[in-house]
Amino acid sequence: MLRKILAGAALTTCLLSVGAPAMAADDWRYVRSSNDRSVVEAECNAGLSFGEWSECDIREDDGFHLFVR
DSSP: OHHHHHHHHHHHHHHHHHHHHHHHOOOOEEEEEESOHHHHHHHHHHHHHHTSOSOEEEEESSSEEEEEO
16 A cells, blocks of 8 residues: 555656646746736737737736736
């Protein structure tokens, strides 16, 4: 029984060490910040319309921050 628990723990550790970096590499990159959300939304929409990126993520943390991929 103890052997199964240790084998399970080892397998879990291995999967986490391999899977975590792959999940973290979302390819999101920072573009700009502003205290005005409409400025960040305009930048997002401009990039989408010109094909510079395919997705926008506007995050609010002491202002608005635009991340794209």
